Amino acid sequence: MTLPASALPPDPVSAFLGVTRSATGKLWRDRLDARGTAKAQAIAQRYQLPEMLARVIAGRGIEIDAVADFLDPTIRKLMPDPSTVTQMEAGASRIADAATKREKVAIFGDYDVDGATSAALLAWHLRHCGLDPLIHIPDRIFEGYGPNVDAIRMLADKGATLLITVDCGTTSLEPLAEARRLGMSVVVIDHHQTADELPEVDALINPNRPDDLSGLGHLAAVGLVMMTLVAVNRELRHRGFWTLERPEPNLLDMLHHVALGTVADVAPLIGLNRAFVAKGLIALRRRDHVGHTALMDVARLNGPPEVWHLGFMLGPRINAGGRIGRADLGVRLLLEGDVSEAARIAAELDRLNTERRVIEQHAEAQAEAEAIAALGLEDKGAVIVTASEGWHPGVVGLVASRLKEKFGRPAFAIALEPGGIGTGSGRSIGGVDLGRAVRNAVTEGILMKGGGHAMAAGVTLRKERLAEFRGWLETALAADVAKSRHVNELSIDGAVSARGITPEFAATLNRAGPFGAGNPEPVIALPAHQLVYADEVGQAHLRLRFKSGDGAIVNGIAFRSVGQKLGQALAENRGHPLHVAGSLAIDRWQGAERVQFRVIDVAVPDPGPAMIR
Numbered sequence: 001m002t003l004p005a006s007a008l009p010p011d012p013v014s015a016f017l018g019v020t021r022s023a024t025g026k027l028w029r030d031r032l033d034a035r036g037t038a039k040a041q042a043i044a045q046r047y048q049l050p051e052m053l054a055r056v057i058a059g060r061g062i063e064i065d066a067v068a069d070f071l072d073p074t075i076r077k078l079m080p081d082p083s084t085v086t087q088m089e090a091g092a093s094r095i096a097d098a099a100t101k102r103e104k105v106a107i108f109g110d111y112d113v114d115g116a117t118s119a120a121l122l123a124w125h126l127r128h129c130g131l132d133p134l135i136h137i138p139d140r141i142f143e144g145y146g147p148n149v150d151a152i153r154m155l156a157d158k159g160a161t162l163l164i165t166v167d168c169g170t171t172s173l174e175p176l177a178e179a180r181r182l183g184m185s186v187v188v189i190d191h192h193q194t195a196d197e198l199p200e201v202d203a204l205i206n207p208n209r210p211d212d213l214s215g216l217g218h219l220a221a222v223g224l225v226m227m228t229l230v231a232v233n234r235e236l237r238h239r240g241f242w243t244l245e246r247p248e249p250n251l252l253d254m255l256h257h258v259a260l261g262t263v264a265d266v267a268p269l270i271g272l273n274r275a276f277v278a279k280g281l282i283a284l285r286r287r288d289h290v291g292h293t294a295l296m297d298v299a300r301l302n303g304p305p306e307v308w309h310l311g312f313m314l315g316p317r318i319n320a321g322g323r324i325g326r327a328d329l330g331v332r333l334l335l336e337g338d339v340s341e342a343a344r345i346a347a348e349l350d351r352l353n354t355e356r357r358v359i360e361q362h363a364e365a366q367a368e369a370e371a372i373a374a375l376g377l378e379d380k381g382a383v384i385v386t387a388s389e390g391w392h393p394g395v396v397g398l399v400a401s402r403l404k405e406k407f408g409r410p411a412f413a414i415a416l417e418p419g420g421i422g423t424g425s426g427r428s429i430g431g432v433d434l435g436r437a438v439r440n441a442v443t444e445g446i447l448m449k450g451g452g453h454a455m456a457a458g459v460t461l462r463k464e465r466l467a468e469f470r471g472w473l474e475t476a477l478a479a480d481v482a483k484s485r486h487v488n489e490l491s492i493d494g495a496v497s498a499r500g501i502t503p504e505f506a507a508t509l510n511r512a513g514p515f516g517a518g519n520p521e522p523v524i525a526l527p528a529h530q531l532v533y534a535d536e537v538g539q540a541h542l543r544l545r546f547k548s549g550d551g552a553i554v555n556g557i558a559f560r561s562v563g564q565k566l567g568q569a570l571a572e573n574r575g576h577p578l579h580v581a582g583s584l585a586i587d588r589w590q591g592a593e594r595v596q597f598r599v600i601d602v603a604v605p606d607p608g609p610a611m612i613r
Helices: 034-047 051-059 064-071 088-101 113-128 149-157 173-181 221-238 251-264 271-286 290-298 307-324 329-335 339-375 393-407 434-443 463-486 503-510 565-572
Strands: 027-030 105-109 134-136 162-166 185-189 203-205 384-389 411-416 421-427 449-452 456-462 489-492 524-537 541-547 553-558 577-589 592-603
Touching: 034 051, 034 064, 051 064, 051 503, 088 162, 088 185, 088 203, 088 221, 105 113, 105 149, 113 162, 113 221, 113 251, 113 307, 113 329, 134 149, 149 173, 162 173, 173 185, 185 221, 221 251, 221 271, 251 271, 251 307, 271 307, 290 307, 290 329, 290 339, 307 329, 307 339, 307 393, 329 339, 339 384, 339 393, 339 411, 384 393, 384 463, 393 411, 393 421, 411 456, 411 463, 421 434, 421 463, 434 449, 434 456, 434 463, 456 463, 503 577, 503 592, 524 553, 524 565, 541 565, 541 592, 553 565, 553 577, 565 592
Parallel strands: 027 489, 105 134, 105 162, 162 185, 185 203, 384 411, 553 592
Antiparallel strands: 411 421, 421 456, 449 456, 524 541, 524 577, 541 553, 577 592
16 A cells, blocks of 8 residues: 555655655655745746746756757757867868768668667768768677677778778777778777777777767767768868769758667757757658658657657667667668658568567566565665576667666666577666776676666676676675665656646646756646546556546556556555656647646645645
């Protein structure tokens, strides 16, 4: 049974709506303290904005003088000079050399969405320059992540004199050394964290390298490719390369790629990333790109695309090719100009995505059972490390993500191959740097190889060292995990009643978007609304309806909640009042618009009256 909001002793005055422990075990907090509330009032007055929108803006740390730019993020204002990135000028010059000398260029990309969009964007530009680049996306199972010696030799045999790696290459010391031995120039465009030793290449364009002071480490690889092409365009302009017969390509025409790759890679939607995604969504709405339009059609996306569509509908289909199908399908789709062929490729990606879901669900059930057994009744353990033979290496990242969400701690899922080698992925929680931990485990000799970001990492290890890796992570991350999990709070932007939740209200809040990592969706609370309807729909979702005291109704949905604490609390409280927290989305059906309330948490209210803030 869900505990009443007042059942636990922490200061109820500081808890939003008095919720000190919700159904999911969270303390609800007002996102704004007294200073933030004062800032929100000042924003509302200066810019004549609705109070709730001003609260959302203030809650994202936006200073008063920066509000206008926040509400209209433009690439022109937010794009820095590309030369602020270390070795950008050297890389742009070498790519420009290849264009002017009509060299054979090879593009080596990653097999995820960021890699596919990066490779497609670069190939599109090189084709405008009159080149016909080779594109190689490695097979996840047989080649693994990043450049490998065999692929490098194959590209050299095909005549490549310049190798450009996108979304990979920073830690590929030996393969890139082989490329140099074979006479190829190498330019790396990557955003992954670096090891102690950097590869010897013509240019390593990576804002996360230790000697880079650009402050652009938040860019996804595709955003970094876009910046590189700005520099290449400028260099070719200086050389007089562009003519009436060969006009300079408009890079803004390809913002579809940048938006999709940025969102799918969960890059923080701050600064330039936010402008890339905002303008990229506008480009996608024009439906003027053959590949993206085919992808939207097969995903049955009829209305204007939003960030969550990119992350949960379009991105997974591109990813499906790299996970369980042909790794280059995503790039081929994004470069395809024929409508019929694009539709065929998109249909194949859709089929693979359906197959991927079945494979993932099977592995997820096994991994969840293993995690529960490992944590025990006392729920002890800083990190979850699951592994099994028979898991498909293409879905372990998704399984790790589900485990992280369910158990609230860093999680790994590792596919064990018959030869005794395991390949897996990890996902982290805020405040716990998983990429650094994995790199340290490589240095210690526990892992064969590994790397990644603070929030996600990949590993390769021998089966016999699995227990050692698990124990090493427990020791290395216990303090950070304990600190992060102790702060189990849900920040609330404000409260409204069902009567106030209209398409116009949702559109007002969306002015602070696009929302995603780094710019979280506003979380709105419904105080003491009666749950009048709850029924299971789809794959473990709950369709809901809540009624306010004046009789107004709002429709809601709680995704993947059946069998979870949230779903249990909803099932137990049919017909009863609940404090409800969630986000808003526009549901479009047959030309009509209505607001859908996406429930993320609930709490049983105190018997006394609830105040709307």
